[in-house]
Amino acid sequence: MTIRAQAGLREPIIAGIVTALVGFTSSFAVVIAGLRAVGATPEQAASGLFALTVVFGIGIIVLSVRSRAPVTLAWSTPGAALLVSMGASHDAGWPAAVGAFLVVGGLIMVVGLIPALGDLIARIPTPIAQAMLGGVLLSLCLAPMESLAAEPFATLPVLAVWLAATRWLARWAMPLTLVTALVVIVVYVSVSGNELHADSTWLPTLTWTTPQLDVAAIVGIAVPLFVVTMAAQNIPGVAVLSSFGYATPWRAAMAVTGAGTAVVAPFGGHAINLAALSAALAAGDEAGPDRSRRWIAGVSAGVSYLALAAVSGALVTMAAIAPGGLVEAVAGLALLGTFAAALMGAFAAVETRIPAALTFVAAASGLTFFGIGGAFWGLVIGVAAHSALRAGGRTATS
Incomplete structure (x- = not known):
């Protein structure tokens, strides 16, 4: 292989590795928090994280090779945040949540x-x-401040590193924040003398849960999880690839992510989808000037995710012994940018401001009817208010 050819491979391979590192470290804490919120034990959360990473890593390789485009996948980060928000109102149990995940895969x-x-x-x-x-x-974006109030000495270093890295090393802000949090946890355990539970493991494991189909969980978890995964991940994922000149293999991508979600559901995985934010790292200029070879970045990302899956058990174990609220604080920091963008998109247009405000407060309130949480009712209320105001010829300021 010539030196030029080697250089041509190096850029997409490195871009794929960076895609996986940033994608995994920036949001795994959200996934852990979400699964735990709807009833998963630490072992079941570790199983879900491991299964998700392995299956979408394989999916990335398959889609990128098949389409010759840098098609990257991810777990549904907004979906995991949704699970956190409905944790207090979800009382059907973990098997019912797993049944809802299975339904999402089917949808x-x-x-x-x-x-x-x-x-x-x-x-x-x-x-x-x-x-x-x-x-x-x-609720997750409030977690950093709540953690700061409860555990100031543990949270301050994490906030300081996140802020400094956001200023000078934006792409690596969350990986550096994660490393800082892990150091804080090690120091915390050393000072407090806490010990690991006897059944804690540093190795990735798979734990089977037989899905239970519960009507309230299907309506209250599966429907909003499906909607938020489609609206906040799959559709933007298509737009990101399109912005770099790539056509998304839509039918194949939905088949792979849907089947993948169904496969990982009994092992605790909530949803797999097209990557949105991290997709640009594999599809953009960082993957090399030759667009026809950027699919290699997708393959590299998939292989890198498979390697990262090996540390999933250790990360969940570290999260289990962390100071109260620290993992949620890291998750909240990871989602602040997404939260800000969501608010801008929600309230930018005057004519939809009132329906959007109703949706926002309903989704954030913890509202529960018939065992169904606020995210679903917020969507129903918002769409109904939008239709009513539009039919009446009224605007948010009239």
Whole structure:
């Protein structure tokens, strides 16, 4: 292989590694917090994290090789935040949550078979979808301040590193924040004398949970999880790839992510989707000047995710012994940018401001009817208010 050819491979390979590192470290804490919120034990959360990473890592390799485009996948970070927001109101148990995850996988596969259903999701007014996402994210985005009040000495170093890295090393802000949090946890354990539980493990494990189909969990978890995954991940993921000149293999992507979600559900995984934020790292100029070879960045990212899956058990174990609220604080910092963008999208247009505000407060409130949480009702209320105000010819300021 010539030196030029080696250089041509080096850039997409490095870009893929960076994509995986940033994608994994920036949001794994959100996934852990979400799974724990709806009833998973530390072992079940570790199983979910491991299963998700392995399956979407394989999916990335398959789609990138098949389409010759840098198609990257991820777990649903907004979906995990949704689980955090509904944790207090979800009382059907972990098997019912797993059943809801299985339903989400089925719905995603159906979207691949019937594209009109994807169009239906896309017809939800963007401000309403963004407001629901903002309401869902609010509780996690408050976590850094709550952790600061409860554990100031543990939280201050994490906040300081995050702020400094955001200023000077934006791409690496969350990886550096994660490293800082891990150091804080080690120091905390050494000072406090806390010990690991006898059944704690540093190795990745798989734990089976038989899914239970519960109507309240399907309506209250599966439906909003499906909507937020489609609206905040899959549709933006298509837009990111399109912005770099790549056509998303939509049917194949929905088949892989839907089937992947169904496969990981009994092992604790909540949802797999097209990557949105991290997708640009593999599809952009960082992956080299030759666009026809950037699919190699996708393969590199997939292989890197498989390697990162090996540390999933250790990360969940570290999270289990962390000072109270620290893991949620890291998750909240990871989502602040998404939260800000959601609020801007929700309230930018004057004519949809009132429906968006209703959606936001309902999703953030913890509202529960019939065992169904606020995210679903926020979406229902927002769409109904939007339709009513539009039919009446009124605006948010009239």
